[in-house]
Amino acid sequence: MTLPPLVSERLTLRGWDPDDPQDVAAAYDIYRRDEVSRWLGAHPSPWKSEQAAHERLLRWQSVGFDAPGFGIWAIVPTGGDGPIGSALLTRLPDSEGTLTEDVEIGWHLHPDHWGHGYATEAAVLLMAHADETLGITKINALAYPGNDASVAVMQRLGMHHRGETDRWYGVHLQWWSTPLELAAETGPA
Numbered sequence: 001m002t003l004p005p006l007v008s009e010r011l012t013l014r015g016w017d018p019d020d021p022q023d024v025a026a027a028y029d030i031y032r033r034d035e036v037s038r039w040l041g042a043h044p045s046p047w048k049s050e051q052a053a054h055e056r057l058l059r060w061q062s063v064g065f066d067a068p069g070f071g072i073w074a075i076v077p078t079g080g081d082g083p084i085g086s087a088l089l090t091r092l093p094d095s096e097g098t099l100t101e102d103v104e105i106g107w108h109l110h111p112d113h114w115g116h117g118y119a120t121e122a123a124v125l126l127m128a129h130a131d132e133t134l135g136i137t138k139i140n141a142l143a144y145p146g147n148d149a150s151v152a153v154m155q156r157l158g159m160h161h162r163g164e165t166d167r168w169y170g171v172h173l174q175w176w177s178t179p180l181e182l183a184a185e186t187g188p189a
Helices: 021-031 050-060 118-132 148-156 181-186
Strands: 011-015 071-077 085-093 099-109 139-143 160-165 173-178
Touching (some): 011 118, 021 071, 021 085, 085 118, 118 148, 139 148, 148 173
Antiparallel strands (some): 071 085, 160 173
């Protein structure tokens, strides 16, 4: 499944290419770092090799197969040499790993690119895509306790703190969402 490119003044979001050595190297450089990987997934761990990065990018290509318009995009600055991070719009898995109807937005950036507003800008592009292309306005964001940088992005996006939950991924996470109606419909676990 090919992801639609999403473009802002400073960024292009596009699909990761597992056949492009530059994409594989960039993904490995991002996700091999503990300061990035420790905040991700049910069992956080750094990626171990470029081969592991290639395999992960291959799996990421299938994210939108069953739900077109969803996926994991590479974040590429305008005029940049290649990806500096990822932005995702996906269905959330429950604690057993089964995909739910709940939608998650997320971002992961190389530490050299933290603090420049790229995560917020990428998230705004994905939220507009979710609304305008997919008709989705109920979006969730999750963060491990202590991930203050991601929480700051959620606040800048106008998301609302819903509390803490272990409803998704089977781990204890801070839950943010928009709009307000979502809290009444699903409530934290």
